[in-house]
Amino acid sequence: MYNKLIIKIVFTLFFIIGSSVQAQLITDTKPSTNTFPLASTASFPLIQKGMVPAILTDKNDAEVVTIVANAVAFDFELVSGNKPATIHQRTNEEYLIIAGTIGKSKVIDGLIKSKKIKVSQIQNKWESYTITTVNNPIPGVKQALVIAGSDRRGTAYGLFEISKLAGVSPWVWWADVKPKPKKELYVLAGTMNQREPSVKYRGIFINDEDWGLNPWAAKNMDKDIKDIGPKTYAKVFELLLRLRANLIWPAMHDSTKAFWYYPDNPKVADKYAIVIGSTHCDMMLRSNTFEWQENYVHEYGHKPGEYRYDTNKKEVSKYWEDRVNAAKNYEAMYTVGMRGVRDGNIVGPTTKEGKIALMDTIIQDQRKIFKKYFGAENKALQIFCPYKEVLGLYTGGLKIPDDVTLVWTDDNYGYIRQLSNSKEQKRSGSSGIYYHLSYLGGPHDYTWLSSTSPSLIAYEMTKAYQFGADKFWVVNVGDIKPAEMEIQFFLDMAWDMKKWSPENAGQYAQFWAESTFGTALAPEIATIKKEYYQLAHSGKPEHMGFLHFDDASKKKRLKDYSSLVEKVNTAKKNVPAFLQNAFFELIEYPANCAALMNDKFFYAQMSMEVKTNNKTLALEYSQKSKDALEKIISLTKYYNKEIENGKWDGIITNAPRNLATYGMPEISNPEILSDSLRNPKEYDHRYLRLDPVNAASVAEFISVKAADFKTKNEIPSEKIITVEGLGLGGESVSRYPFTGKSFDKNNFDKAPYVEYEVNLKTGNYQLSLKSLPNKAINKERNLNLAVVINNQKPQFLDTDNSREDKNWSASIVRGYFEKQLAFATEKEGIVKIRIYILDTGLALSRIDINKQ
Incomplete structure (x- = not known):
């Protein structure tokens, strides 16, 4: 023994x-x-x-x-x-x-x-x-x-x-x-x-805190100021150290006064050895929503002019310099450049050329401030974040000093927009990543539950690291809770890239469950987490109000979520008393609420579908929808009021921003609703259709998991990997490492490939390839496939999801990017489908074949 x-x-x-x-x-x-x-x-x-x-x-x-x-x-x-x-x-x-x-x-x-x-x-x-x-x-x-x-x-x-x-x-x-x-x-x-961590600066961004962290902190932590203040931050900073992080982008939403407004906040950060930064839109450690719009009069004794550098340079420059002077003795990191107040576009010239020229002047002047207080322009830690419209300025020719760290971003939904090219990888300032586990914005927020899988995080962040993003990682965590496991995984990766990769990220749930709940409970809890992530991949709980599933998909999803809840209830019986609260917070609440959101919308839709033909069934479905919402409210109340004698009172709301999706959808029997459940807001009924083909009703429909290839062909120094927990269906195939070369139409047959065999009758078919909705790694690369069917002429497909249009919106919320092509078979029997993966960063999840 x-x-x-x-x-x-x-x-x-x-x-x-x-x-x-x-x-x-x-x-x-x-x-x-x-x-x-x-x-x-x-x-x-x-x-x-x-x-x-x-x-x-x-x-x-x-x-x-x-x-x-x-x-x-x-x-x-x-x-x-x-x-x-x-x-x-x-x-x-x-x-x-x-x-x-x-x-x-x-x-x-x-x-x-x-x-x-x-x-x-x-x-x-x-x-x-x-x-x-x-x-x-x-x-x-x-x-x-x-x-x-x-x-x-x-x-x-x-x-x-x-x-x-x-x-x-x-x-x-x-x-x-x-x-x-x-x-x-x-x-x-x-x-x-x-030895040294893989990523030098690693931390979190507290954001959209209005509906959780702020009211909780005001009620339970910083009661004297009724805000997020030094007592709250002390607990945040201790957590960061326990997670081996070292950086904070502090809360900066309308509900919260600026981090630097409370003198003890930076003092506490220094005591805990935490590096203080500021967001992509709050330059030079300022928090513009509060400090320029609300508190400027208190700080300077007069109202500010417009927050624009071309016409108000003196005032803006002093505003920045005063913060540098106040922060010069703290370990801090400065965001350079300029954007508008409240995450808006820079105000000034209307042309791209004019904006670039103005931004260049701004950065040069900011560097002069650093030289004044630190002795040299490059002595202060600096980042430049080409986010949203700023990316267009950077790609349009804006020059960034070599020592400034380029911070690339995802598309707010977990798919990185672009990474350093070969020239940028040589910069002394290196590069970093701003990533999202929570987001407020279009096509729809996801600020309630956290459901970004470790497999997706590993896929994207490994890609980033292999293209030089080793200086800075920060992740938008919303209110921190309930994103505990996802935060820990992100920071565990930043600490040691050798330990977690796309190939083993699917095992993280087991590792995390063992360290959190013990070895005996780990297998059950790991299964729950994996299924939770997989169900959310094809529809986050927050997005259920504007997604539409066909009947077969609804039934399967209801069944799968019911099974998930059963697993939660079974596991809970074996959780010791001293871990029951932790189990509720980390496992039970998110899993049950995700299931209930599906119940709420699906049963509401089903009640409307049968209301004229079967009033009894319509009432039953209406009641189930109502019960689901009431259960969500009840679970949320328990989280806030009962856990640890009310320790978390206010930390969770089941209706962030009071959006319609969190309320009661239309049902066939609204008379059963109490006044408190009647939602005055209207839903956007322009549904995004998911899986519009009901496979059960189509005579010849074949669906093949990309991981179920018959053969594969790899090239030297590369391999084709199967990534567990990634993409539609829970598995995707991809080339690895991500630094492998690209191929084109002239040499496609030299690229790695996977080959599938299906048995088809003669006729015309449509082939649908479903891949992860991500983007080409950088402008030197594409995201292409070549498809060869029975040695016929190759067909080339571009799977890049960079263009943020309606198709992008549909792709990110349904969890896949789709490309279709037509082909015909002249003989009945085995058809070979060979798919050449021409570029790295492309993750293929499923191949569907439908007879026309």
Whole structure:
């Protein structure tokens, strides 16, 4: 039993931590040299008989080290029942946890000097740390567990790693994931070195917080200011450190005063070692919605002129410079360029040439401000975000200084617009990504539940990383809750790109469920999460008010969601009491509410379809639709009022922006509705049709999963991969790595291909290829396929979904881009369909064949 356990621990910890010199092992059974061949009597008692050694830090170290040490002490109190002391002076304890930053901690520097710890692999590195057991580290101490960081965040991450390995989730506070109690926990002797993260700056953007985070913070956290303030941000920043992030784009919506309005906000960020940034539309760390439109008079004593640089340069420039002056002693990152207030277009010249010339002047002047306060133009961290209309200016010829980081964006729905070309990849400022897990805007918001799958995130972000986006990743998380798993996956990838890729991202749900709910529950919970993501891929819960499914698709979807809810209810019975709240927040609420949104709309539609022929059935369907909405309201109320005695009161609303989609749709029996369920808003009935062909009613309709190819042909240094959890049907095939070469009409037959065999009768057919609705990687590439049927002449298809028109809208909400072609068969029998994948970044999900 014990030999099997030690092997399991070795592999688990290598999987969690990454590269190490020796395996850093933790076990809840006291090791002995007789039982554990890899252990020794020097195993460190992290918890022994419920007691935890004191945590020693240097008072002159960065403040974040003490803050995190105290947080870890609280963590161990949850695990062991006893809170360890956090001290700055050594006591006479036999065992000690020592944490500090190289060059900032006398104890750590002393251990280095005496050669009791080796730090050559992490010294002078970015956010790195070592964890090691040391015998007789200092006089009077028998043994210590030493965490040494290369910098202040490295030390913080190392401390939280100990908590994590003891069973404390990063979501211990934010999702009430309480750890399993332990009375014994030991660290086997050894050393682990955590090297630099894959992406240098990694963080979140709190956005559209009006309907959740802001009212919750005002009611429960920053009660004195009734806003998102320093108490809320302290909890956010602790979460970021637990997730090994280092950057914040603060909340900036109308409901929230600017981050810098409250002097303690940047102070708290500095205490937690968090880099402060600002969004793609709020340049130079300003928050224009509040600071220019509302608070300018308070700050400057007079009303501002127009927020435009060509006619109001003096006022705008001073506005920016004052913020740089206020922020110069903080670790901050400045967005350069200019856009309009409230995410609008830049105000000024009407021509593209004029806008480019003005933007060039703006950036040059902003760089002069940096030179004044930092000594050189390139000494301040700077990003330029070619988002929305700014992308057109950049591609139109706008020159960006080489040291400024280019931050590419997705299309707001998870599909990256473009990445660095070969020339841009050589820039010293490198590039980064602004990504969305939540979005307010057209064709429709998705700010309620979070349903972007790890597989899609992995596909897009791996593509970005392979094209040089390694400097900066920020993700729009809305109100943080309920996007917990998706946030963690995004940041886990940013921390270690080698660990998660498109090929294994489908396994993340299992990994996350094990670390959150334990090994026994993990398979059930992983299945729930995978099915939840897959159902949402072809229709997010927030989009159900303007999507239309055919009858067969409705029935299947209702059945699948009913099965999902059954799985949730079954799993819940086995969840221990101390994790019930976490299960509700992370699993039950999103899965059940997604199912209920489908019930609400489908049964409403079905009631209207039968209202003239079957009034009894129409009433039954109407009642089911009404019951679904009432259940959503009830679950939301429970989340806000009952969980942890009202801890989350206000954090979740089932009707963000009070949009019609969250209300009651039209039913055949409206008299059964109470006044509170009557929705005065009208729906957009210009439905986007999904799967308009009812396969059951078509005589000759064949659907083939792209992953079910008969043969495939790869080329040197490349492979064709099947990505689990990606695209229509839950699997897609793609070329990998994404840096592979492109092919064209002249050499298409040299490209990798997949080939399918189907049995067809003679006749005319329509072939429909359904792929992920993404875009060509950059302007040097396309997103093309070549299709050869029975050795006939090839047909070439462009699957690029870059043009944001009606087809783009339909594609992103239904989860696939469709291309069709016609072909004929003259003989009955096997037909071979060979599909050459001419470009990387193209993910093929399904092939449908319909006889004409």
